[in-house]
Amino acid sequence: MALSPERQQVLQTELDRLVDRLDGPELLWASGYFAGLASAGGQALAESQPANEADPAATLTIWYGTETGNGRGVAERLAAQARSQGFVVDLASLADIQPRRITKLKLLVLVISTHGEGEPPEEAEAFHKLMTSDRAPKLDDLSYAVFALGDSSYPDFCQVGRDLDAALEKAGASRLLQRVDCDVDLESSEDAWQPRILEAVKPLLEPVQGNHSHLQVVRDSATPVAAPMMYGRRSPFMAEVLEVSPLTVPPSAKSVHHLALSLEGSGLSYQPGDSLGVWPSHDPRLVEEILERTGLDGDKAVEYGGEARPLAQWLTSRLELTQVARPFVERYAELGGVTKLVELLEDRDAFAAWCRTRQVVDVIEEFPFELDADQFVSCLRTIAPRLYSIASSPLVDEEEVHLTVKLEGREIDDRLRAGAASWQLTRALRPGDSLPVYVEASPSFRLPESGETPVIMIGPGTGVAPFRAFVEHRAALGHSGRNWLFFGEQHRQTDFLYQLEWLRHLREGTLSRLSVAFSRDQADKVYVQHRIAEQGREVFEWLNSGAHVYICGSGQGMARDVHRALAGVIAEHAGVSAKVAEERLARMKSAGRYKKEVY
Template sequence: MELTSQNSPLTDEQARQLNELLKGLEDHQVDWLSGYLAGWRAAQTGQPAAGAAAAPAPGASAEAPSLTILYGSQTGNAEGVAEMLGEQASARGINVKIVDMADYKPRQLKSETFVAVLASTHGEGDPPDNALDFHEFLHGRKAPGLKGVNYGVLALGDTTYEHFCQTGKDFDTRFEELGATRLTERVDCDVDYDDPAEAWIESILGAIEEKAGATAQTAGAAPGAGVATAKARYDRRNPFPAPVLENLVLNGRGSNKETRHLEFSLEESGLHYQPGDAVGVYPQNNPKLVAAIIEKLGLDPDESVSLGETETTLSEALQHYREITVLTLPLMEQWAAYSGDDELQKMVDNHSTLTEWMRGRDLLDLIETWPVEALGADTLTGMLRKLPPRLYSIASSQAQVEDEVHVTVAAVRYETHGREREGVASTWLSDRIEDDATVPVYIDPNKNFKLPDDDDAPIIMVGPGTGVAPFRAFMQEREERGAKGRNWLFFGEQQFRADFLYQAEWLNWRRQGLLDHITVAFSRDQEQKVYVQHRIREQSTEIWSWLQDGAYLYVCGDADAMAPDVNEALIDVIAEEGGKSREEATEYLRELAREKRYQRDVY
């Protein structure tokens, strides 16, 4: 909003001059100017300016250090830790600015003094969508020298992947190459990141205080610093026991799949969510697999084990607290040391070979392939990582369902390496929870997958299979808002008669006129398989027209095949209809992502 004499105490000429000045300033210059003006005001009156932090008079040096926190996050974990770091830094008198990497101007990096980089790794070593441009710039020829910049990196990843925490490693190495000084050693976090993240936060804040010569007592904290932000009582570390209200199979007779619609009660939890967020579910391992592992090792299921502050039995530990269906690199390294097997050690030394062997195998496979004698119960549980929560895209709008949250879950069952396998959470929810059970849940916000603020903006939603879940939430939300923007759904599954998830609801929204288009692709209903990417190409002219009208693009679902195929189809549409080269079309799509008009929730 531009200043005028009508909306400010300035004259027209003063407002014009200030507007011209502000247009040419970058973020860090605005921050400096606001501090300067507050200090100038304090020098004139002897009192801090109203609503402003105490600031130095002109020419004086600031006592409080300033920390810029940059986060690159696909699902919101890195953003959550960034906010935690920001809160603790502010409480210690450090001036904080938290910035999404997608919104940060990389050229101002050289002007920073203290920088914290928090980055997750997406897929096989790729940066998350909102970190792509920053990562590319920093590794390009235009990256500035960073001498005088002090930094620290927290990397988030998953040890089941070969390129564990690769994005964080890239940033750590590149900052050093560009001349920056490392404040504290990089920490690489697995899916259970809470404790190492907290330790890293303490380490980097201590290093900043030491480097800046500032303490909480002398740093001149901003107003309100140190006051805890009000948060929900229940969160990732303290999930809410949500009663199960509904557990229904969505597929019809003859389907090859089992997809369930579950509804949980959030009554009295204080939990709130927005369409696009996910719900975290803490599952339980199959007791049959637990029993097989314990029997194969010759251990007592009732033997007491210590899991930090928790004392429980071995059987309970493996069922409720430890990961046993997925193998990790640290586990394989420890197992090789215990087994003394030369073949396994050679495999561990070659991560590519090891990762390939691990794929589709579990702890029982490892025990059967490379037996270890006299392995104690505490040693076993100490080698295993915590059983992590599973995230599911929320399939409801709280504006419509109030104290409920809905999810869409596909039961995962398959055979590999001579054994029947199953998804931990999906089959627990499908097969083993009772009608009156409670499920430990929390809300996992996702600010990178949100409806446009403009209710008149058109949206195009691509959600095959369970990827349709958040779009059910989108439609419920737009219905409640009375949004006038056009809506177009692309949905794909195997069979029209058996797998059209939420068919009655989509058709009802279509009859109401809320859903303008629904384009479907049922791959098994004809000899040649047809997927959503094929339908996108068929609808290229109208898709391009919607994009020209300011449409937002959303893609949800499988990250390995569907999302790249849809991305390619969109590039083809833009190139063909927009008369662009492939490079220009790719950049056009990247620009949509920068504008938050191309958002993906892929897994």
């Protein structure tokens, strides 16, 4: 039976995520594995029980909760490796399970990230709430392990993983392996952990009969076999830069650019709502300043993680220089015996505020001391890719991907201290340059299945990026569903991102309504949440007609303010209490009608 183009796209995306870590020999093994399954006509698969019907005692259950997709990738790769060894695996997002189902499990691996200020990912909220409450069930028969993901530049590093690890132990479950707290250096932590967890579960599981690890594919030796090139986080595609153009104009206080990159020849595919991972390089002037302040030789070979490179190479594209995290400060203070830093580390809130206004070079300038190259790199963590919401539809811009990028930085004594990726994307790149990228799928931030469903999109600033993709995509498909965009920025004249495109969509009817809020164009600051409240009756009518609501942008303030505005609209126009309004939003979230992508 032929697969539809839509199903082909879904399968390709899923396979990209599963095998984006494989090297050449591993890809050949995988091709033989799948070919063997196909030649067997699916018989081997049919002989084993579906995971959701299998004996819990013989099943490795892997649940994940993620905000950016990293946790899902870890869980999927673990599941694929376990299945290749013949184990029955039940893999699920915490968004798709009833939390109390945990009482039926015997063996659980939990992959969980921490978001914002020590908060669980949206899809894990219900599970986290149950397990950390007085109503948590007894789990005396459960064995478990936790792989926690976080970012040590935030004070609540891996807090959700810590919470759930402690909660599971308190509920009586047996810890199978010590919790791993994974920093942004995902690859090294995962590579060390995956074989350990698989070895730990072996005594509790037996490979199922008819395991597929023996399946082979017979090839004609005269016919060469080329392994397909798969691009992902570990093996990014070098995308050519097609366009870098400003979206803001002077005298705007912000610098926002539109970028177009070519995916031609990559085989990469994406859907509206997905993100593009970018591996950044630092400003050469920043690297030079660090070498000057430390007195180190950039040409000197230094070993890091078992690999030797010139120090300047490590600092340019392999090690993090623009974010200050606790492990860096702890190690730096230890090497230099810096008492003031040690004291600062003891005040959690003061330390977090201090880190937000500094980069590595600022710490070196403020607390200088002599150290050698090996000591210096031992302080630093590996650089992590930055994720940007894709601002284009593959139906409109074939083999291209578009981004909306704001320069994140500040001036200090005439020196720009900017984010690595935002500096590179907005200041350094020119058409014809190349950039290492990969697609990060976001299945929890998708358009409604029905083209007739109304959509409310709330995206101030660069949060408007995915909604440019949404509107383009629905227009290309000829969907009849109404589209309402709420957009906000500082000034209409200088900061109205994609203004001409929105006006064209309004004229053509592919954008039903556009509500804007420019906070600095009048004495009283006006934001998108104020526009929602002002037009509450119409918003309520859209919600009652089944509209899906999407929010993209800052999770620190905007998303919470918008949530309160939506709850207020429901309470006022439905004539219900604030509690009932919150419950209605919770039901919308459970039904997939209320989605957030915040950062």
